Amino acid sequence: MKNNERIIESFLFLSAITALVIVSMILLFLLKEGGPFLLRTGISDFCLGMNWHPDPVAGEPAYGIFPMIVGSIYIATGSLIFALPLGVSCAVFLVEVAPLWVQSVIRRGIELLVGIPSVVLGFFGLVLLVPLIREYFGGYGFSILAGSIILGIMALPHIISISADAIAAVPNAHKEASYALGATRWHTIWNVTLPSAKSGIIAAVILGMGNSIGETMAVLMVAGNSTVLPEPIIDILDPVMTMTANIVIGMNYATGEYQEALFATGIILFLMIVILNGVSYHMLRSGKIIQ
Numbered sequence: 001m002k003n004n005e006r007i008i009e010s011f012l013f014l015s016a017i018t019a020l021v022i023v024s025m026i027l028l029f030l031l032k033e034g035g036p037f038l039l040r041t042g043i044s045d046f047c048l049g050m051n052w053h054p055d056p057v058a059g060e061p062a063y064g065i066f067p068m069i070v071g072s073i074y075i076a077t078g079s080l081i082f083a084l085p086l087g088v089s090c091a092v093f094l095v096e097v098a099p100l101w102v103q104s105v106i107r108r109g110i111e112l113l114v115g116i117p118s119v120v121l122g123f124f125g126l127v128l129l130v131p132l133i134r135e136y137f138g139g140y141g142f143s144i145l146a147g148s149i150i151l152g153i154m155a156l157p158h159i160i161s162i163s164a165d166a167i168a169a170v171p172n173a174h175k176e177a178s179y180a181l182g183a184t185r186w187h188t189i190w191n192v193t194l195p196s197a198k199s200g201i202i203a204a205v206i207l208g209m210g211n212s213i214g215e216t217m218a219v220l221m222v223a224g225n226s227t228v229l230p231e232p233i234i235d236i237l238d239p240v241m242t243m244t245a246n247i248v249i250g251m252n253y254a255t256g257e258y259q260e261a262l263f264a265t266g267i268i269l270f271l272m273i274v275i276l277n278g279v280s281y282h283m284l285r286s287g288k289i290i291q
Contacts, residue, residue: 030270034263037063046264052227052241054250054258063261065268067229071144071240072269075219076212078148078236079155080205086152087159087208088194088201094160095167096189114157122221125150130222139237142224148236150218155208162207166200167193210276214269216244225249243269 038046041063049064094103125146134141170193178188194201224239227246231238247262247269254262 027270030263030267034260034265034267037257037260037264038267041261041264046261047268050229052246054254054261061257063257063264065243065246065265067227068241068243068246068265069268070229070233071223072213072242072244072272074144074230074236074240075147075151075223075242076209078144079151079212080209082148082152083155083159083208084205087156087204088163090156090160091163091167092189092194094164096185096193110157110160113153118154118215118218119221121150121153122218125218125222133237137237140224140239142222142239144223144230144236144238144240147219147223147240147242150222151212151215154215154218155212158208158211159204162204163197163201166197166204169200170196206276206279210273213242213276214244214273216242216248220245220248 046063046065047069048066049062050066051062051064052067054061054063090106094106098106129146129149130141132141133139133143133146137145174192174196175188178192183191219242223242223245225241225245226239227241230236230240243265247265250258250262
């Protein structure tokens with residue numbers, strides 16, 4: 001029995017080390033390919049630059065990704081504005097209201113939503129969502145709004161699952177004490193359950209945002225891929241370019257300094273996601289689910 005336990009422990013340790021080695025190799029490869037460009041250009045000039053035109057035929061090449069950083073953050077934030085109320089509401093319904101058979105049906109539907117390829121959701125947005133936005137709201141249809149809605153749909157399963165786990169972890173004693181004081185079910189949910197589970201919900205939000213920032217294909221198909229800032233800056237009907245879309249568009253034919261700039265964009269994107277995941281991990285580890 002002890003030998004079997006040791007074999008399992010060794011396998012799990014090897015799996016963890018393998019994952020760490022793979023991530024480290026990816027980071028080293030990005031640093032090798034894009035690090036020299038960042039050192040030559042300067043991280044601040046690269047991240048805060050407003051112009052992106054790598055083609056030397058059009059003049060002096062310029063590599064500034066600030067509009068893409070803004071576009072990525074806009075679409076990721078918009079997706080959370082769309083997905084957070086729906087996701088948390090669905091999680092509350094699953095844990096506090098729905099009977100077991102309804103929970104089973106909805107959870108299977110959520111699992112099915114996770115399995116839909118992003119290119120399929122992007123095609124849905126391209127064929128249906130973009131024309132609807134163009135007809136009823138104006139603009140080109142390819143916009144921050146379209147990208148936010150599509151990524152919101154993709155973020156829903158993560159937010160629902162993690163929020164439901166956090167809500168289910170709230171002790172029954174908290175709820176029973178609220179009922180004993182005369183509170184209704186909805187008053188208890190709003191004033192006891194959700195505040196007690198807020199750390200888990202916040203972690204779900206951060207993980208959902210990290211997933212949204214890293215998404216490529218769906219955003220590429222509906223966001224418009226414009227390398228300038230929206231005008232005005234808060235116009236959600238303007239097209240934008242995300243960092244991931246920029247990498248995908250240029251990597252097939254980029255060479256030399258242009259290719260290095262794309263790898264440097266990958267480094268910045270990697271750092272943004274690492275920071276978001278680190279904040280989420282800190283909340284899950286040090287911020288108790290029950291406050």
